[in-house]
Amino acid sequence: MYQKNIWEKYEDHGPIFEFNEGYKNFLTHSKNERLAVKEAIKLAEAKGFKDLKEFKTLKAGDKVYVINRKKNIALFIIGTEPLTNGLNILGAHIDSPRLDVKQVPLYESYDFALLDTHYYGGVKKYQWVTIPLAIVGVVVKKDGTVVDINIGDEPNDPVVGISDLLIHLSGEQLQKRAANVIEGENLDVTIGSIPLKDKEKDKVKENILKLLKEKYDIEEEDFLSAELEIVPAGETKDYGLDRSMVAGYGHDDRVCAYTSLMATLEIENPSRTCCCILVDKEEIGSVGATGAQSRFFEDTIATLISKTEDYNDLKLREALTNSYMLSSDVSAAVDPLFVGVNELKNSCFFAKGIVFNKYTGSRGKGGCNDANPEFIAKLRNVLDTHEIVYQTAELGKVDQGGGGTIAYILANLNMNVIDAGIAVLNMHAPMEIVSKADVYEAYKAYIAFLTDIK
Ligand code: MN
Ligand code: MN
Numbered sequence: 001m002y003q004k005n006i007w008e009k010y011e012d013h014g015p016i017f018e019f020n021e022g023y024k025n026f027l028t029h030s031k032n033e034r035l036a037v038k039e040a041i042k043l044a045e046a047k048g049f050k051d052l053k054e055f056k057t058l059k060a061g062d063k064v065y066v067i068n069r070k071k072n073i074a075l076f077i078i079g080t081e082p083l084t085n086g087l088n089i090l091g092a093h094i095d096s097p098r099l100d101v102k103q104v105p106l107y108e109s110y111d112f113a114l115l116d117t118h119y120y121g122g123v124k125k126y127q128w129v130t131i132p133l134a135i136v137g138v139v140v141k142k143d144g145t146v147v148d149i150n151i152g153d154e155p156n157d158p159v160v161g162i163s164d165l166l167i168h169l170s171g172e173q174l175q176k177r178a179a180n181v182i183e184g185e186n187l188d189v190t191i192g193s194i195p196l197k198d199k200e201k202d203k204v205k206e207n208i209l210k211l212l213k214e215k216y217d218i219e220e221e222d223f224l225s226a227e228l229e230i231v232p233a234g235e236t237k238d239y240g241l242d243r244s245m246v247a248g249y250g251h252d253d254r255v256c257a258y259t260s261l262m263a264t265l266e267i268e269n270p271s272r273t274c275c276c277i278l279v280d281k282e283e284i285g286s287v288g289a290t291g292a293q294s295r296f297f298e299d300t301i302a303t304l305i306s307k308t309e310d311y312n313d314l315k316l317r318e319a320l321t322n323s324y325m326l327s328s329d330v331s332a333a334v335d336p337l338f339v340g341v342n343e344l345k346n347s348c349f350f351a352k353g354i355v356f357n358k359y360t361g362s363r364g365k366g367g368c369n370d371a372n373p374e375f376i377a378k379l380r381n382v383l384d385t386h387e388i389v390y391q392t393a394e395l396g397k398v399d400q401g402g403g404g405t406i407a408y409i410l411a412n413l414n415m416n417v418i419d420a421g422i423a424v425l426n427m428h429a430p431m432e433i434v435s436k437a438d439v440y441e442a443y444k445a446y447i448a449f450l451t452d453i454k
Helices: 014-028 033-046 203-216 220-225 251-265 296-308 313-321 373-385 407-411 436-452
Strands: 063-068 072-077 087-093 098-109 112-120 133-140 146-151 189-192 226-232 237-239 245-248 273-279 324-328 354-357 390-392 416-421 423-425 432-435
Touching: 014 033, 014 245, 014 251, 014 436, 033 063, 033 072, 033 133, 033 251, 033 273, 063 296, 072 251, 072 296, 087 251, 087 436, 098 133, 098 203, 098 220, 112 203, 112 226, 133 220, 189 203, 220 226, 245 436, 251 273, 251 324, 251 416, 251 423, 251 432, 251 436, 296 313, 324 407, 324 436, 354 436, 373 416, 373 436, 407 416, 416 436, 432 436
Parallel strands: 087 273, 087 324, 324 416, 354 390
Antiparallel strands: 063 072, 072 273, 098 112, 098 226, 112 189, 133 146, 133 226, 237 245, 245 432, 354 416, 423 432
């Protein structure tokens, strides 16, 4: 089957480039889930969304958002139909692979101060050395004060980084398996090298602590209640001489989060209630209070029902059962340098539109959501009506590997769910790549889904 190249579909590429400027800005400023939630709130409030707490009751047309522990957000536009008829839901995750700072991280070695880390999600460890890194996150002091940390992203900020052995002395290292060339315990970040005067020992570490005290009023013990992440430093950039692609950190899955969010913000007075939910912790199994497995989503729908009519549990179950969802996550695009891992009829390509995966999983579909063909047929009908370019794929050859998403978790609530998303190159690397054409076309697809699926 031939899918049209989106660049050839549109005479005028202006809207594609314009939409991607917004995305580039979002991605630059959303380097962890907390920052992504902050950016989402900013964009939503500009479109008239308000915190659900401000509403005693809800009526058709109301635009609300609910934040869960600053790391997970759900947005809704209340429809004219009752919630028991179901919702049209877009879901994506806003956490990305990175290096988390340990609870007791700071040490000195040979006149360097370093931070110990524990990587988060699936990373090829060797990709994270000798690149400029930033520190983002929060330190929460015993009195409850939350100190925001963001070092490395402003043009004049210093960066930090992880060293690697020089090639001249790497004979032994290069004999190791790629998984062990850089050991997880060696992903320690260099943060300083000036000794503090008049100190007996650990003078460099003492100097760093002095800087932290001066700038943030925090002590070494405050790392115990901190959530700090080491992420690639710098701005999202255009990629390619024709600027057709975007190079940045965390397309997985903020590219689906942004396009889902922006589509939701476009909706006015829908018949079915529209929802966009952005979750945390997908990269480590969707566990915990802010992950997709949390009761947060069900509880929030229950709250919405209670603010539109008399609540009972059966109504909540009905609302979930009658819902449709695009669970969006990036899809592995065919890379011209590594075509061998794909079965090309069932693979996705750049500029060929939003990707639908009937199933993900690994080796025999293990652990996946397997979307119903009745739902897929509905989607085909809506997308074709709107002349939206889309493709279908699976993750690599049958026995090649695999991966999971949040789709099965919401499908377990007995709603109609399919995996959708945007094709990405270099998935989980510090610099991932997407096609601007796909970003734009996914946004169009999400709008069509929200307004037309019933
Ligand atoms: Mn993902
Ligand atoms: Mn991922």
